[in-house]
Amino acid sequence: MGILERIKEIEFEMARTQRNKATEYHLGQLKAKLAKLRTQLQEPAKGFEVQKYGDGRVALIGFPSVGKSTLLTQLTGTRSEAASYEFTTLTCIPGVIHYNDAKIQLLDLPGIIEGAAEGKGRGRQVIAVCKSADLLLMVLDAGKPHYHREILTRELESVGVRLNRRPPAITFHKKKTGGIAINTTVPLTHLDEKMVWRILQEYRIHNADLLFKEDCTVDDLIDVIEGNRRYIKCLYVYNKVDVCSMEEVDEVARRPHSIPISCYHQLNLDGLLRRIWAMMGLVRVYTKKVGARPDFDEPVVLSEDRNGIRIQDFCTHIHKSLVADFKYALVWGTSTKHMPQRVGMAHLLEDEDVVQIVKKKVTENDDARGRFKQTGSEYVKIADREKKKPLKT
Numbered sequence: 001m002g003i004l005e006r007i008k009e010i011e012f013e014m015a016r017t018q019r020n021k022a023t024e025y026h027l028g029q030l031k032a033k034l035a036k037l038r039t040q041l042q043e044p045a046k047g048f049e050v051q052k053y054g055d056g057r058v059a060l061i062g063f064p065s066v067g068k069s070t071l072l073t074q075l076t077g078t079r080s081e082a083a084s085y086e087f088t089t090l091t092c093i094p095g096v097i098h099y100n101d102a103k104i105q106l107l108d109l110p111g112i113i114e115g116a117a118e119g120k121g122r123g124r125q126v127i128a129v130c131k132s133a134d135l136l137l138m139v140l141d142a143g144k145p146h147y148h149r150e151i152l153t154r155e156l157e158s159v160g161v162r163l164n165r166r167p168p169a170i171t172f173h174k175k176k177t178g179g180i181a182i183n184t185t186v187p188l189t190h191l192d193e194k195m196v197w198r199i200l201q202e203y204r205i206h207n208a209d210l211l212f213k214e215d216c217t218v219d220d221l222i223d224v225i226e227g228n229r230r231y232i233k234c235l236y237v238y239n240k241v242d243v244c245s246m247e248e249v250d251e252v253a254r255r256p257h258s259i260p261i262s263c264y265h266q267l268n269l270d271g272l273l274r275r276i277w278a279m280m281g282l283v284r285v286y287t288k289k290v291g292a293r294p295d296f297d298e299p300v301v302l303s304e305d306r307n308g309i310r311i312q313d314f315c316t317h318i319h320k321s322l323v324a325d326f327k328y329a330l331v332w333g334t335s336t337k338h339m340p341q342r343v344g345m346a347h348l349l350e351d352e353d354v355v356q357i358v359k360k361k362v363t364e365n366d367d368a369r370g371r372f373k374q375t376g377s378e379y380v381k382i383a384d385r386e387k388k389k390p391l392k393t
Contacts, residue, residue, distance in 0.1 A: 003037055010034050028195050028218045032202040035222045038158055050092050050129065054103035055301035056280050059130050062139035063148055064111030067239040069093075070263040071139060072108040075273070092129060099273050102282055102301045107133070112155065127159050131230045134305050135280050136163065142238040142252060142260060149236060160226070163234040164257055168220035169213035177207055184212040191216060199225070233279050233305075237272065239263055283309045285349050287318075288332075288356040302349065312345040314355060322357065330356040 014030050017023055060068040072078055076095030097104040109126045130136060140149055153163060180200060182193055195218065200208065203225055223229045238252045241260040252260045259275050261268045284299040300317055302309045307317065311329050315322040323345075330340040333353030340356070349355070 007034065007037050010037070025195055025198055029198055029202055031218055032199045032222055035226055036203070039160075039226060039228065050094050050107060052105065052132075053094070054096060054105040055282060056102070056134045056303060056306070057105045057107065057132065058097075058135045058137060058276060058280075059107045059109060059133035060137050060139055061109055061126070061130055061152065062111060063141070063152070066111070066139045066141045067263045068108050068111070068139050071137075071237070071239070071261075072106055074263055074266060074269060076106050097273070097276075100277060100282075101284060101299050102277075104276070104280070104282075112152070127156065127161070130156070130232070131161060133232060134303065135276065136232055136234040137237050137276075138234055139237045139239055142241045142248070143243045160223075160229045162223070162229055162231045165231055167229070167231055168216050168224055170216055170221065170224045171209070171211040171213070172224045173209045174205065175207045175209065179207055180205075181209045182212075183210070186212065186215055188212060189215055191218065191221065196221065235259065235275055235279055237261060242267065281305065283349055283351050283353075285314055286352070286354045288330075288354050290356065290358075294332075294354045309349050310345065311343060311347045311349065311355070314349060315345075315357065322359075325359040327358045327360045329358065 010030055010033055014027060014034075017027060017030075019027065060071065062068055072093065072095050075097050078093065078095035091110065093108040095106045095108070097106050107129060109129060112126050138149065138152055156163060180197065182196055191212075196210065199218065199221060200206070205225070234257060236255070236258040238258060238260045240262060241249050241252065242262045242265050244252075244260075249260050252258055257279075259268065259272055261272055263269075281304050283302045283304075285302060286294045286296055286299050288294040300314060302313055302317065307313045311331075312323060312326075315326055326345065328342050328344060329347070331343050331347065331349070331353055332339045333350060335348060335350040335353055336343070
């Protein structure tokens with residue numbers, strides 16, 4: 001029996017099993033088996049060959065013929081073939097958004113269909129590119145049923161992509177001996193020790209330390225054990241709102257992480273760019289040399305998701321050797337209490353801060369040896385030293 005058949009068999013067994021107190025341990029083991037099989041199904045599928053460029057990467061994902069290619073053309077100016085029939089785009093087409101002195105790479109991906117996680121319609125290649133993105137734009141047709149969003153979310157969830165979620169606060173550490181030690185800082189309402197033991201036995205883990213820092217579920221524990229989950233921010237873009245009523249547009253705009261637009265009439269594209277900038281959390285930092293004006297032409301763009309927004313990350317972005325020579329930094333901007341403020345490596349920067357790095361002064365003075373002079377860097381006995389002439393007074 002192949003992996004797909006085993007997955008369907010477990011899903012059928014979970015669907016027909018009643019959920020109650022007596023079956024929760026059995027369902028927990030079935031979820032662990034299902035996660036293991038899906039991990040085996042995810043062969044290292046190569047995505048489309050697109051080199052990373054710019055300060056962030058945004059990927060367009062959605063069903064065929066929802067307006068992804070038109071949106072790419074409107075935002076970047078890159079020509080992507082658009083037509084009224086489905087599967088117009090057959091490969092990945094990159095473009096660049098120039099916004100707020102930053103360069104954001106935008107990728108137009110082929111439309112995916114139900115079953116993409118199993119490889120239908122080049123679904124694995126599309127999902128492989130999605131995992132490398134900093135932000136997903138799920139483009140939906142506002143005039144079609146809302147379950148399209150649920151289908152796309154389910155396809156991404158099945159391959160380990162978690163949308164608009166943060167990693168569970170679980171510390172998991174394998175060890176060679178000592179058995180299983182389970183500790184909690186909060187009461188667990190979805191899990192107990194017996195359930196944790198059964199899931200660990202399914203993975204053949206007999207020695208490990210677990211610390212639960214929040215009330216987690218069985219799925220959260222499985223995600224931590226698997227260790228290959230990708231947590232990505234997602235913005236749901238409802239296109240073609242020009243065919244909807246004002247009440248429907250207002251209802252869409254009030255949903256979390258959602259925005260209504262119209263590519264055909266170019267409605268709310270500026271609002272979309274603002275939402276992309278806010279969700280990516282990009283921080284522009286301007287440099288300043290000693291005794292000179294700040295350089296407001298080419299900012300250093302940092303991100304919490306990529307490398308961090310501390311002073312140390314700022315120095316590493318410029319040059320790695322700057323961290324070793326760092327003494328302190330002077331910062332002007334909203335992240336400081338007064339301007340300028342002298343800060344260290346751990347200071348968190350905010351958008352449009354101005355930073356001046358002060359390096360250590362390296363002084364080499366070979367004559368600083370008291371009143372004795374010594375040639376060379378080798379050790380010389382005291383008796384062999386030559387005493388200087390006494391000072392004239």
